[in-house]
Amino acid sequence: xxxxVELEVAGRTVRLxxxxxVFFPEHGYxxxxxxxxxxxxxxxxxxxxxxxPTTLQRYPDGxxxxxxxxxxxxxxMPDWIPTAHITFPSGxxxxxxxxxxxxxxxWAAQYGTLVFHPWPVRRADVDHPDExxxxxxxxxxxxxxxxxxxxxxxxxxxEEFGGLRGWPKTSGGRGIHVFVxxxxxxxxxxxxxxxxxxxxxxxxxxxxxxxxxxxxEERGERIFVDYNQTARDRTIASAxxxxxxxxxxxxxxxxxxxxxxxxxxxFDITTMPARFxxxxxxxxxxxxxxxxxxxxxxxxxRDEHDHDLGDLPYPPEYPKMPGEPxxxxxxxxxxxxxxxx
Numbered sequence: 001x002x003x004x005v006e007l008e009v010a011g012r013t014v015r016l017x018x019x020x021x022v023f024f025p026e027h028g029y030x031x032x033x034x035x036x037x038x039x040x041x042x043x044x045x046x047x048x049x050x051x052x053p054t055t056l057q058r059y060p061d062g063x064x065x066x067x068x069x070x071x072x073x074x075x076x077m078p079d080w081i082p083t084a085h086i087t088f089p090s091g092x093x094x095x096x097x098x099x100x101x102x103x104x105x106x107w108a109a110q111y112g113t114l115v116f117h118p119w120p121v122r123r124a125d126v127d128h129p130d131e132x133x134x135x136x137x138x139x140x141x142x143x144x145x146x147x148x149x150x151x152x153x154x155x156x157x158x159e160e161f162g163g164l165r166g167w168p169k170t171s172g173g174r175g176i177h178v179f180v181x182x183x184x185x186x187x188x189x190x191x192x193x194x195x196x197x198x199x200x201x202x203x204x205x206x207x208x209x210x211x212x213x214x215x216x217e218e219r220g221e222r223i224f225v226d227y228n229q230t231a232r233d234r235t236i237a238s239a240x241x242x243x244x245x246x247x248x249x250x251x252x253x254x255x256x257x258x259x260x261x262x263x264x265x266x267f268d269i270t271t272m273p274a275r276f277x278x279x280x281x282x283x284x285x286x287x288x289x290x291x292x293x294x295x296x297x298x299x300x301x302r303d304e305h306d307h308d309l310g311d312l313p314y315p316p317e318y319p320k321m322p323g324e325p326x327x328x329x330x331x332x333x334x335x336x337x338x339x340x341x
Contacts, residue, residue, distance in 0.1 A: 012103035023062035040273035042102035044281035053096035057115035084123030117235035141221030148260030162295030172243030194296035199225030
């Protein structure tokens with residue numbers, strides 16, 4: 001697997017063992033290729049991860065081997081990488097790593113980390129998200145072009161309700177993620193409620209193209225607004241994360257004028273470093289903003305009052321939540337018995 005190498009990352013030296021281990025067999029990309037990719041985009045991904053509890057999606061033997069999510073900070077983690085204590089919906093808790101230096105990302109790559117899943121909170125306040133994350137997820141029969149059309153309408157919705165601004169990125173697959181920086185004074189439940197309100201408004205405007213239906217059997221060939229990605233302990237791959245697909249794509253931050261023009265396959269571990277060197281982090285100004293959720297929460301209140309639209313189902317591993325409807329998919333729900341004749 002080759003002798004260990006040392007990489008210099010923003011003043012720290014990170015040791016990389018087995019640098020020649022192949023992580024992406026289709027193109028022959030190695031562990032060293034992944035580490036050097038993260039070295040090249042380190043300022044950008046640190047912006048996305050800074051001070052955030054982060055789950056690591058690890059592939060110690062590359063994308064064709066076994067993989068797992070590491071929520072607890074790995075043993076032997078350097079003392080210069082801080083942690084945050086977070087609580088899961090189950091009531092269990094853990095200390096998760098919170099990158100504050102560029103070298104932390106390359107250090108994680110040494111252990112086979114491809115994808116970084118940051119919480120939408122900072123370690124100083126782990127109960128109040130500072131990002132509203134909207135996941136536009138193509139369903140069978142739809143593709144990236146459909147997600148891009150939905151994203152542009154989403155941009156209009158955000159602007160209309162409180163002058164909110166979103167920063168779009170590719171998911172690394174067919175989807176699009178739009179992140180909105182918000183003031184960290186709302187709970188996970190409130191942020192999820194705002195995401196549902198956004199999804200419903202988008203569905204009203206594009207009923208044949210967008211859905212917020214939780215049950216797959218009801219979605220059809222539409223873009224699903226995955227509102228449950230805002231629930232506690234649900235995370236979305238960070239900007240610049242490598243995705244575990246054969247061609248080593250990455251989740252690429254975009255300008256709005258690139259949405260629908262640039263394609264997901266344009267961005268991988270070989271092309272993103274050049275883009276980053278030329279343009280820098282196109283989401284660099286994201287942390288300079290913090291919007292209010294009140295206009296979206298008012299929209300949610302109107303939905304409840306005027307249209308009797310309440311909460312939607314949580315993911316199956318969550319405890320039953322107050323006001324939540326049944327989690328039984330419609331086709332399996334018990335039908336009322338006909339009245340006796």
